Amino acid sequence: MSTATDQPMSTKSTxxxxxxxxxxxxxxxxxxxxxxxxxxxxxxxxxxxxxxQSYTQTKIGGFCHxxxxxxxxxxxxIYALNQDDPxxxxxxxxGHALARGMDPNACMAEMYGKITGxxxxxxGSMHMFDKPNAMFGGHAIVGGQCPLGAGLGFAIQYNREDKxxxxxLGDGALNQGAFHESMNIAAIWNLPVIYVLENxxxxxxxxxxxxxxxxxxxxxxxxxxxxxxxxxxxxxVMDTYDCFSRQVxxxxxxxxxxxxxxxxxxxxxFINVVTDRYMGHSMSDPQKYRDKKVYDQMxxxxxxxxxxxxxxxxxxxxxxxxxxxxDLDNQAKQQAxxxxxxxxxxxxxxxxxxxxxxxxxPFDPQHKKGEPNPDFA
Amino acid sequence: MVSTTxxxxxxRDALREAMNEEMRQDDRIFLMGEEVAQYxxxxxxxxxxxxEFGPRRVxxxxxxxxxxxxxxxxxxMYGLRPIIEFMSWSFCLVAADQIxxxxxxxxxxxxxxxxxxxxxxxxxxxxxxxxxxxxxxxxSMFSQVPGLKIAIPATPRxxxxxxxxxxxxxxxxxxxxxxxxxxAGARGDKDFSRYLSGGRWAPPLPEDDADFTIPxxxxxxxxxxxxxxxxxxxxxxHFALEAAEALEEEGIDCExxxxxxxxxxxxxxxxxxVRKTSYCVVVDQSWPFASIGSEVAxxxxxxxxxxxxxxxxxxxxxxxxxxxxKHLEAAMLPHAKKVAEAIRAVTYNA
Numbered sequence: 252m253s254t255a256t257d258q259p260m261s262t263k264s265t266x267x268x269x270x271x272x273x274x275x276x277x278x279x280x281x282x283x284x285x286x287x288x289x290x291x292x293x294x295x296x297x298x299x300x301x302x303x304q305s306y307t308q309t310k311i312g313g314f315c316h317x318x319x320x321x322x323x324x325x326x327x328x329i330y331a332l333n334q335d336d337p338x339x340x341x342x343x344x345x346g347h348a349l350a351r352g353m354d355p356n357a358c359m360a361e362m363y364g365k366i367t368g369x370x371x372x373x374x375g376s377m378h379m380f381d382k383p384n385a386m387f388g389g390h391a392i393v394g395g396q397c398p399l400g401a402g403l404g405f406a407i408q409y410n411r412e413d414k415x416x417x418x419x420l421g422d423g424a425l426n427q428g429a430f431h432e433s434m435n436i437a438a439i440w441n442l443p444v445i446y447v448l449e450n451x452x453x454x455x456x457x458x459x460x461x462x463x464x465x466x467x468x469x470x471x472x473x474x475x476x477x478x479x480x481x482x483x484x485x486x487x488v489m490d491t492y493d494c495f496s497r498q499v500x501x502x503x504x505x506x507x508x509x510x511x512x513x514x515x516x517x518x519x520x521f522i523n524v525v526t527d528r529y530m531g532h533s534m535s536d537p538q539k540y541r542d543k544k545v546y547d548q549m550x551x552x553x554x555x556x557x558x559x560x561x562x563x564x565x566x567x568x569x570x571x572x573x574x575x576x577x578d579l580d581n582q583a584k585q586q587a588x589x590x591x592x593x594x595x596x597x598x599x600x601x602x603x604x605x606x607x608x609x610x611x612x613p614f615d616p617q618h619k620k621g622e623p624n625p626d627f628a
Numbered sequence: 629m630v631s632t633t634x635x636x637x638x639x640r641d642a643l644r645e646a647m648n649e650e651m652r653q654d655d656r657i658f659l660m661g662e663e664v665a666q667y668x669x670x671x672x673x674x675x676x677x678x679x680e681f682g683p684r685r686v687x688x689x690x691x692x693x694x695x696x697x698x699x700x701x702x703x704x705m706y707g708l709r710p711i712i713e714f715m716s717w718s719f720c721l722v723a724a725d726q727i728x729x730x731x732x733x734x735x736x737x738x739x740x741x742x743x744x745x746x747x748x749x750x751x752x753x754x755x756x757x758x759x760x761x762x763x764x765x766x767x768s769m770f771s772q773v774p775g776l777k778i779a780i781p782a783t784p785r786x787x788x789x790x791x792x793x794x795x796x797x798x799x800x801x802x803x804x805x806x807x808x809x810x811x812a813g814a815r816g817d818k819d820f821s822r823y824l825s826g827g828r829w830a831p832p833l834p835e836d837d838a839d840f841t842i843p844x845x846x847x848x849x850x851x852x853x854x855x856x857x858x859x860x861x862x863x864x865x866h867f868a869l870e871a872a873e874a875l876e877e878e879g880i881d882c883e884x885x886x887x888x889x890x891x892x893x894x895x896x897x898x899x900x901x902v903r904k905t906s907y908c909v910v911v912d913q914s915w916p917f918a919s920i921g922s923e924v925a926x927x928x929x930x931x932x933x934x935x936x937x938x939x940x941x942x943x944x945x946x947x948x949x950x951x952x953x954k955h956l957e958a959a960m961l962p963h964a965k966k967v968a969e970a971i972r973a974v975t976y977n978a
Contacts, residue, residue, distance in 0.1 A: 402702020
């Protein structure tokens with residue numbers, strides 16, 4: 252039962268509290284790049300629609316957390332990265348997987364439990380991993396990925412590389428000790444990691460104001476650790492892209508005196524990305540805690556929906572035609588449909604694979620060394 | 629293989645030798661934990677390492693077990709080789725999600741893409757009057773988990789050899805050391821049972837063997853014998869050897885086996901011994917219910933039931949939280965007197 256204070260996140264003010272930039276990074280994007288971003292969002296949308304369908308047909312089992320509504324968050328942030336900047340996220344990871352360039356066929360096959368899946372069917376929906384694309388998963392324990400993100404940042408700095416790690420978390424993770432410990436450790440060592448809060452206002456069925464102290468002041472959470480803060484409208488892919496462009500640049504090449512460098516430079520950042528998920532927490536969620544109809548309508552509202560917003564903007568500014576946009580959406584639908592077909596037709600993971608990949612160096616005949624799916628080796 | 633008859637080397641020094649030698653050869657290895665750097669280690673295991681390797685590689689962490697354990701997992705996934713020190717394995721419980729839900733599962737759930745070549749090490753076991761929450765013996769709990777390897781050194785020789793293997797292993801390893809044993813070896817042979825004399829407790833000098841390692845899954849017969857197989861690991865080895873010394877005078881000739889690793893578990897050595905002796909006692913300093921001892925007993929029954937002339941007796945800690953008072957704590961442990969009683973009982977000499 253929703254209360255007066257349970258408004259969708261996208262209807263709340265999302266003005267950045269940082270000084271506005273004179274020149275926005277998105278101004279430098281070509282129409283082709285913008286169409287590319289649109290195409291990625293559409294692929295995520297259509298893929299997720301197919302996931303939902305497959306789940307109700309019981310072809311996908313377990314838990315399935317749909318990213319619809321949050322497309323701009325993954326696409327806008329990842330578009331500001333280099334391909335080798337590592338990312339790690341929680342269980343609502345299909346969007347990040349696809350935005351990162353993972354093969355939709357392999358992702359769908361993974362959820363169908365097939366050998367052609369990115370983890371040979373042994374991970375499932377919540378565990379999308381892709382080594383060549385620096386996608387470090389897909390993690391199911393709320394907040395459990397936060398220390399992993401610190402580890403990625405630490406390793407980058409240790410190797411004296413010029414990369415940035417992005418660690419995504421939901422607003423539910425704000426209440427986990429792992430988040431706070433990770434923020435602290437990232438701050439004291441000036442790690443090149445950005446903690447990305449995908450703030451959709453709900454941890455499962457619990458509205459944020461019921462679970463998180465100071466939920467209307469996310470900057471305080473960064474201030475608590477002396478960390479840079481930024482926020483953006485996660486329903487607006489260009490606003491998201493701008494925000495991440497500036498923060499990724501500031502974090503890249505972070506050094507720390509504590510780690511033996513001459514000076515502290517750069518450092519981590521906490522970004523509050525305000526967004527909405529249209530569907531329930533997972534496919535098993537009847538959404539009794541909010542007015543489902545409000546969220547069902549969002550995809551039709553160009554002032555809210557990330558895809559529609561960009562479409563209207565591109566057409567209004569004559570950067571794209573309706574025909575180009577329809578083509579993109581058809582491509583997305585086609586790719587999603589092919590992913591389902593590929594998954595359906597792929598063979599089941601053979602039983603022998605039950606015992607592989609437990610150890611890199613197995614010590615008994617029961618456990619065998621496995622080979623990763625060659626596309627992901 | 630050379631043993632050094634008059635070497636004086638503490639258990640803690642042997643651990644440090646292992647880490648130093650490996651870190652000198654492989655820049656990907658770093659050590660992280662509470663007080664490991666500027667404090668020189670809460671228990672002086674990492675003494676001098678900050679001076680040699682610098683703050684990049686020897687890192688003082690805040691008291692955040694979840695964060696630094698998970699950081700180790702993440703860094704290992706990225707390609708580094710972390711050594712994460714728990715000041716006590718009692719504190720690992722704070723990091724449980726990272727060390728038993730993330731570290732051992734990463735390779736499997738990524739379909740073989742991302743492993744976790746990290747070593748988690750620290751003091752394990754009761755005996756310092758540290759109270760019930762500081763006296764954990766974690767091997768029985770964690771040995772359940774596929775994807776982990778668990779090494780339990782009992783001597784400075786084990787400490788060096790097993791830790792080097794652990795660091796080189798591409799899988800996550802829990803190295804369970806013992807606060808009570810850290811100083812063992814300061815007085816050389818005098819600190820150990822006569823069965824270990826002649827420097828058998830010590831690793832070879834680095835100049836004699838620069839690459840000394842002990843493989844996982846190979847138990848060591850510390851004292852051969854014909855009358856009763858005594859299976860043990862870690863600090864409990866010394867309780868077993870003390871019992872064996874006393875029983876020798878009663879005409880009972882024990883064969884004492886130091887398992888060294890519990891995952892992998894070298895049952896081949898145990899079974900070969902049981903076929904010779906027909907009797908088996910396991911000495912395990914964790915609690916009784918579903919302990920490593922229970923597992924060794926079960927596997928012994930599976931593999932050598934017909935060779936046994938009596939049940940397997942497992943000597944554990946008493947099934948209680950660790951008490952503070954010195955005499956109570958000492959009574960709780962699987963001390964030599966309990967071990968001797970068990971051996972007498974199982975061989976029908978009680």
